[in-house]
Amino acid sequence: MHVAEQRDLGPEDARELGGFLEQRREQIAQRWADTALFRTVFTVSRDEAVEACKAVVDALAEVARSGRLEDVRAPGFDTVRDQLGRMAASRTRAGSSPAQIAGEVAVLREPAAALLRAEFEEAAGERAHACALALTILLGTLRLVVMETTVNAGEELIGRQREQLMEVATPVIKLWDGIVAVPLVGTLDSARSQVVMENLLEAIVAQHARYAILDITGVPTVDSLVAQHLMKTVAAARLMGAECIVSGIRPAIAQTIVHLGIDLGTILTRTGLADALAYALTQEGIVVSPRPVPGASPR
Secondary structure (H helix, E strand, C coil): CHHHHCCCCCHHHHHHHHHHHHHCHHHHHHHHCCCHHHHCCCCCCHHHHHHHHHHHHHHHHHHHHHCCCCCCCCCCHHHHHHHHHHHHHHHHHCCCCHHHHHHHHHCCHHHHHHHHHHHCCCCCHHHHHHHHHHHHHHHHHHHHHHHHHHHHHHHHHHHHHHHHHHHHHCCCEEEECCEEEEEEECCCCHHHHHHHHHHHHHHHHHHCCCEEEEEEEECCCCCHHHHHHHHHHHHHHHHCCCEEEEECCCHHHHHHHHHHCCCCCCCEEECCHHHHHHHHHHHCCCCCCCCCCCCCCCC
16 A cells, blocks of 8 residues: 555556456445345345446446546446435435445445455556555545435435425315315414415315414414514415404414514404304304203293
């Protein structure tokens, strides 16, 4: 190793590594198929794992022949991103951490290095060390590519989960023909307010709703930003032909709204969801009477 470190790697070293990877493609793939990175993803068929390994070896050979051993944007790494990226995403969904996946990628070096040592067992020391160094650099870059792909996959997964949680946390419920409601629970920020508005407007169109109830009983605090979101949602519902009712304004929230100087005078409000539903039913000409108590004498 000392001899190789005294000079920079040349294009011929990288090309020689590419030739080695191409020549030993089958042996490397067979050894890599038994490593944790591939074995834990391809659990049904080992042959499938071997084919995946061959695709990665081919991609690395292409990178080596191009001489761009340290360039994560080298065209050959596109195949690696596609193949190992899907595997890393699968491992991430299964609970593996980026550090664990990086360690599994690092394990790929030794099987290839063992074959390389055997290849150059009788060759000049300088060529052997140079090729070994090129392999180390190439697989180090591979590790960076996989880490980048893993982080991106994790961010995409978190983004999808956040969107799903928003949709689950903002359901639109049909209470009666022409009457829908959105029970809001938790903090109402800009992103979630957008989801509320979109879901509510879609429900108004789908249900031909004439009344839409926004129940904020489960909203812990109302500030000027939340109030603006509510007013925008009410205005959008009106444009769709539905009257919007805000229910669930607790005394503490009412005081906060007054202290902030927020004007909700143009918004129809009711104490609770039941009061809002009763109002909407009355406007529809539906009279709701208490159920008679069995045995009670009529008055």
